[in-house]
Every structure is written in structure tokens, then in C-alpha cells.
Amino acid sequence: MSDEQKRILQEKLWAIANILRGKMTADDYKDYILGFIFYKYLSEKIELFINTELLSEDDFEFADINESMEDYEELLKDLQKDTVEELGYFLKPNELFSYIAKKGNNESEGESNFILDDLETILKNIESSTMGTESQEDYENLFEDLDLTSSKLGKSEKAKNELIAKVLAKLDEIDFKLHDTNADILGDAYEFLIGEFASGAGKKAGEFYTPQEVSTLLAQIVTSKRKPATIYDPTCGSGSLLLRVAKALPKDEHPKFYGQELTRTTYNLARMNMILHGVHYRDFDIKNEDTLEHPQHRGMEFDAIVANPPFSAHWSARELFLSDDRFSHYGKLAPKTKADFAFVQHMISHLAENGTMAVVLPHGVLFRGAAEGHIRKYMIEDRNYIDAVIGLPANIFFGTGIPTCILVLKKCRENPNDILFIDASGEDNFDKVKNQNKLRPEDIEKIVKTYKDREQKIDKYSYRATIEEIRENDYNLNIPRYVDTFEEEEEVDLDVVSSELKALEVGMNTTDETIAKFCDELGIATPF
Incomplete structure (x- = not known):
């Protein structure tokens, strides 16, 4: 087409x-x-x-x-x-x-x-x-x-x-x-409409839609090393993110999809989206329930996990969860008013040993202390799960302008001695369309290539920090601590500035004389 x-x-x-x-x-x-x-x-x-x-x-x-x-x-x-x-x-x-x-x-x-x-x-x-x-x-x-x-x-x-x-x-x-089995005209049309409705739905859009560019980025990350046979999204919305992972695979690959969605209307939309994209009813399992409170895929592990959970959502954080397999190893629960790490812990519990997960989160998860700091330290020091931290441009999601990041986690990391940091939030790394920032194909390609190549350092863009460096920073993963994006200002020549000021003063005096002359001719007082 x-x-x-x-x-x-x-x-x-x-x-x-x-x-x-x-x-x-x-x-x-x-x-x-x-x-x-x-x-x-x-x-x-x-x-x-x-x-x-x-x-x-x-x-x-x-x-x-x-x-x-x-x-x-x-x-x-x-x-x-x-x-x-x-x-x-x-x-x-x-x-x-x-x-x-x-x-x-x-x-x-x-x-x-x-x-x-x-x-x-x-x-x-x-x-x-x-x-x-x-x-x-x-x-x-x-x-x-x-x-x-x-x-x-x-x-x-x-x-x-x-x-x-x-x-x-x-x-x-x-x-x-x-x-035409080689075309997905209806599927593309459906995705287009969902995206258009999301752009007009304001804050509510976040309930059912992840911008296509972000979905593509997550999909390419979790498929960069191997082809997943099972894909899971614990906050699947309209299912678009799951389907985007499938699009990143060769056409002869037919993975199975698993997801959970809290909002009933959005759950219906996700099932429609699956069927409409030609996914056989035996190849997807979407559930309608609260993922943290009532998980529906207990005991299952998946090759690829992707998610864009609601940012800093509230949850019960009941003490009962301290004996839940998803959270018990960490010793502390995510705060009631910030469930971000609760979603991450839930996802890790479902990740296969050789699997990859990529999740979009607010920047606060990188540096907030208390229980979140404790959980973050455990993930790094005790389990060595965190593979990469990718900073995204602000104002990239519908309904919120906050800066976000992508955490990439694995249970068996190929590079266990360091964590890769990528700062893709700079003005050169996105396009501004109306009041929304968008990742261009070349921006996505740059992020994915940097993630795969894993160079030691790309000036003002990426840095591979050793676990020792992370430890010295008290497990704070705030990207500016590792990727220096500081731009030195040009030196100011004071002699040139002085000459410019003198020239301005001469010009102002000349203007004042001209105005005074006109005032005399008109017989009125000068304004100075």
C-alpha cells in the first residue's frame, strides 16, 4: 500500500x-x-x-x-x-x-x-x-x-x-x-484511528494508547537479540504495543500474546484489535482485571515483556503483598502513591531466564529514595537485572508533558558488569509536531543501534557505567550523573561588549537630539 x-x-x-x-x-x-x-x-x-x-x-x-x-x-x-x-x-x-x-x-x-x-x-x-x-x-x-x-x-x-x-x-x-495476505490495510487503518482518537482524548488517551514511535522503540529493543515466542504486556491498553512487537519480527513468526487490562472498554478494544490484526483466537489471552491486585497469569514466564504502565499510579500496597512471590524478595513494597516499581517487580516475576523486558516509567524511579531506593539497590546489587536506562524527550506522551525513561531489564545479562545510559532527550533527538514531541525513524534507529553496539561512550549521548560507579552514586540512576550533556558557553570578549555599549550610547544620543529638534519645531516639551 x-x-x-x-x-x-x-x-x-x-x-x-x-x-x-x-x-x-x-x-x-x-x-x-x-x-x-x-x-x-x-x-x-x-x-x-x-x-x-x-x-x-x-x-x-x-x-x-x-x-x-x-x-x-x-x-x-x-x-x-x-x-x-x-x-x-x-x-x-x-x-x-x-x-x-x-x-x-x-x-x-x-x-x-x-x-x-x-x-x-x-x-x-x-x-x-x-x-x-x-x-x-x-x-x-x-x-x-x-x-x-x-x-x-x-x-x-x-x-x-x-x-x-x-x-x-x-x-x-x-x-x-x-x-491480500501481504497487506494489513485494515489493521493499519485501525491503528491510525486509535492514534487519532488518542490525540483528541487528552489525558484519558494514556489509558489505551502508547504513541506508535515509543511502541516501535520498545519492540525493537526486546527483539534485538532473539525472536520471542511469547509476548506479555501487564497494562496492555488497546493491545497496540503487543502488536508492534510482532511487527518487529519476520512475517513467518507467529508469537502468542498475553495481556491484562483494568479498564473494561479498553479491554474490549484490545480483543478487537487482536482479532482484527489476524491474530488467531488461540494465540492471544487478554484478561480484564487489576494487574497488581489480581494478576491473571500466575506462574507463567514470557520471552518478551513490554509495558507503558500508568505513571505513579496508586495501589493498596497491603502488607499481604510482602509474602507475594512478586514482591517478597525485595523486603519492601513500592509506595501506595507510586506503583511504578510494583509494576516492574510484577513484570520481572514473569520474565523468562533468557527474556528481555522494556518498560516506560517516569524519571522519578531513577533517583527517588526510601522504599524505591531500596528496591532499586536490590535490582542492581543483588540481582543485576538492569541492562540499560534510556531517557526520552519530554512531552512525548498524550496527556502529560513529564520526561520519561525506558528501563531495559534481563535476568541473564550479556554485559553483567555495567549499565548502559542513553540520553535521547536532547533537541537533536526528536521532532516537534504541533504541541507534541515525536521520535523520528532516525532517532529510533540511533537509540537501538546505541543499545545493541553498547559503546563505552558517545559524547553527550551515551555512557556505559560500571556497577562500581553506580555503587559510588548510591544506586542513583539519574541520567545526567553518567551522560554529560553540558554545553560550554562561548567566552565573552569584554572589550567587544564595551565597544558595542559605547556605539549604542552614541546612537541613543543622536536619536535624543533628533527628537528634541522635532519637539522645538512643534513647540512642545521634550519627553526627557
């Missing part, structure tokens, strides 16, 4: 979003747009599968099947069995997106174009088709945020129906080319 084709597609999608934009906030209309795109995907996916795999030798296609056919019920039953086994769900021919979109925009006399009830039923049927199967958990309550009764869609049922029908008709015009 060319850049021009991508731009045209994005414009079409944004135009569809604008149909709802005037009715509600970005946080509301994203649920409708993304939900309908997902419904369109499920419809086209099932048509493609049944036509090419199950009906390839028949003289009719799936959309042609109707109740007038003699063996209608038996045929549907057979198709449903095979389709649910392969895809995880089922839709009847008259429940397909294109069928409903056409019905909603049908203006023929005597035929109803009311589709809200149909849509409500269809979305429930998708879920019920999975009941009692392996995919049930992946589709359960998946469309619960798509409220077709909301007054935000219109004051009357007719108004709501017209609005939804208009959205479906515009979406029906777009060909996502699912038959």
Missing part, C-alpha cells in the same frame, strides 16, 4: 468519524467507529473464508444462501461448525455488514430501512455463536460499548437509524482488501 493510498484511506476514515464527531466526544464516538469497523471485518473475513475454503467447489457463494434453499438449515449448521472452529464465531448471510448497510440505505417504497434492531440482534448473535467453544472468552461482551439506544445518536429512533445507516454506508464503500 503506497503512502498516497494510505493517505486517501485515512481521509475516508476520518470523514466517517466526522459524521459522529459533532454528536459526541472523541472518547464516545471511537467506540462506534471502531466497533462498526470490527463488525465489517468479521463479515468480510467470514465471507472470504467460507467462499474460498468451504464453498469453493459450489456454484454459489455465502451471501447467496437464503431461506428459500431446500437444505438451508442443514447447510448453515455445517458451515457454522467449521467456521467457529477456524475463526471462532459465525454470522448468517443476512447478518453480514454489506447486507445491513444496504438495507439501512434502502429507500424503496414499502420496504423498511430500519436497522437498529437488526444490528442489536446481530451483535448479540456473534457473541452467542461462540458459547461453549474455545473462543467464548475472546468474544464475550465484546460489543457492550456500542450502545445503539444512546440519545447521543439522535433524539428519535428515526434520527438514530439515519445516522447509523449513513456511517455504515460510508464504511461499506471502503475495500479493506482482506484477500
Whole structure:
């Protein structure tokens, strides 16, 4: 897909979003747009599968099947069995997106174009088709945020129906080319929309989206040494970060994805995102729960772990956790008002012996004392987990301008005698776009290359500090202690400054004389 084709597609999608934009906030209309795109995907996916795999030798296609056919019920039953086994769900021919979109925009006399009830039923049927199967958990309550009764869609049922029908008709015009296995047009379109909604959602965006550039950086770091077969994100949001790691792998690699998400709406979005990117329902396991309080993947270890946890979140820090395997080794718990290290400890407990984890955190974790200082010392001195510290530009995340860093940790480090520090926060290392700072491809490449090459020192950019140096700094990992970014100011020539001041004084005197002359001619007092 060319850049021009991508731009045209994005414009079409944004135009569809604008149909709802005037009715509600970005946080509301994203649920409708993304939900309908997902419904369109499920419809086209099932048509493609049944036509090419199950009906390839028949003289009719799936959309042609109707109740007038003699063996209608038996045929549907057979198709449903095979389709649910392969895809995880089922839709009847008259429940397909294109069928409903056409019905909603049908203006023929005597035929109803009311589709809200149909849509409500269809979305429930998708879920019920999975009941009692392996995919049930992946589709359960998946469309619960798509409220077709909301007054935000219109004051009357007719108004709501017209609005939804208009959205479906515009979406029906777009060909996502699912038959092209080398392209991920729909997946890219979905990611584009999630990013656009995040940029308009302010602080709330952090709940579901990590900027693509940061996701790419994390993905390249955890795949720089080996290809992970299992990938985990304990605060997975919309699942975009997990999928970004997969994109960093060769196309013939098919890792399994694991994640946990607290917010119900975002959990639904993550499952949709997985399915829509072609991840088989057996290859992902996303849970909806509080990761720290109620972890859902106990006892499991993963090859790669990535995360962008909520910065300095609150948690219970109950004494009970001192006997929890995730925290008991450290002797102290992260503070109630700053759960940053609690997330790191949780991730380490799930990291495989030869695995790599990369987590985005606020800078405070590098130097704060008390319990956090104790935990940091244990990670460095007793366990030697910390492999690298990477400083990012400020104002790179949606909804917050605070400077952040990436901690890279491993249980079995290739370089156990030092920690690499990279300061990528300088003005030469990012691009300013409107009110947001962005990492450019060349900035990401520079960080990853520096991490992989691990040179002793790159002036004003990176430094490899020995464990002894870290110890001398009392385990403080604040980047400026190790990477000197100080820029010497040019020497000031006082003789030149004196000459310039004299020249200014002469100029001012000349100006004063000119003003005084004009005042005399006008017969008014001079202003000095």
C-alpha cells in the first residue's frame, strides 16, 4: 500500500468519524467507529473464508444462501461448525455488514430501512455463536460499548437509524482488501484511528494508547537479540504495543500474546484489535482485571515483556503483598502513591531466564529514595537485572508533558558488569509536531543501534557505567550523573561588549537630539 493510498484511506476514515464527531466526544464516538469497523471485518473475513475454503467447489457463494434453499438449515449448521472452529464465531448471510448497510440505505417504497434492531440482534448473535467453544472468552461482551439506544445518536429512533445507516454506508464503500495476505490495510487503518482518537482524548488517551514511535522503540529493543515466542504486556491498553512487537519480527513468526487490562472498554478494544490484526483466537489471552491486585497469569514466564504502565499510579500496597512471590524478595513494597516499581517487580516475576523486558516509567524511579531506593539497590546489587536506562524527550506522551525513561531489564545479562545510559532527550533527538514531541525513524534507529553496539561512550549521548560507579552514586540512576550533556558557553570578549555599549550610547544620543529638534519645531516639551 503506497503512502498516497494510505493517505486517501485515512481521509475516508476520518470523514466517517466526522459524521459522529459533532454528536459526541472523541472518547464516545471511537467506540462506534471502531466497533462498526470490527463488525465489517468479521463479515468480510467470514465471507472470504467460507467462499474460498468451504464453498469453493459450489456454484454459489455465502451471501447467496437464503431461506428459500431446500437444505438451508442443514447447510448453515455445517458451515457454522467449521467456521467457529477456524475463526471462532459465525454470522448468517443476512447478518453480514454489506447486507445491513444496504438495507439501512434502502429507500424503496414499502420496504423498511430500519436497522437498529437488526444490528442489536446481530451483535448479540456473534457473541452467542461462540458459547461453549474455545473462543467464548475472546468474544464475550465484546460489543457492550456500542450502545445503539444512546440519545447521543439522535433524539428519535428515526434520527438514530439515519445516522447509523449513513456511517455504515460510508464504511461499506471502503475495500479493506482482506484477500491480500501481504497487506494489513485494515489493521493499519485501525491503528491510525486509535492514534487519532488518542490525540483528541487528552489525558484519558494514556489509558489505551502508547504513541506508535515509543511502541516501535520498545519492540525493537526486546527483539534485538532473539525472536520471542511469547509476548506479555501487564497494562496492555488497546493491545497496540503487543502488536508492534510482532511487527518487529519476520512475517513467518507467529508469537502468542498475553495481556491484562483494568479498564473494561479498553479491554474490549484490545480483543478487537487482536482479532482484527489476524491474530488467531488461540494465540492471544487478554484478561480484564487489576494487574497488581489480581494478576491473571500466575506462574507463567514470557520471552518478551513490554509495558507503558500508568505513571505513579496508586495501589493498596497491603502488607499481604510482602509474602507475594512478586514482591517478597525485595523486603519492601513500592509506595501506595507510586506503583511504578510494583509494576516492574510484577513484570520481572514473569520474565523468562533468557527474556528481555522494556518498560516506560517516569524519571522519578531513577533517583527517588526510601522504599524505591531500596528496591532499586536490590535490582542492581543483588540481582543485576538492569541492562540499560534510556531517557526520552519530554512531552512525548498524550496527556502529560513529564520526561520519561525506558528501563531495559534481563535476568541473564550479556554485559553483567555495567549499565548502559542513553540520553535521547536532547533537541537533536526528536521532532516537534504541533504541541507534541515525536521520535523520528532516525532517532529510533540511533537509540537501538546505541543499545545493541553498547559503546563505552558517545559524547553527550551515551555512557556505559560500571556497577562500581553506580555503587559510588548510591544506586542513583539519574541520567545526567553518567551522560554529560553540558554545553560550554562561548567566552565573552569584554572589550567587544564595551565597544558595542559605547556605539549604542552614541546612537541613543543622536536619536535624543533628533527628537528634541522635532519637539522645538512643534513647540512642545521634550519627553526627557
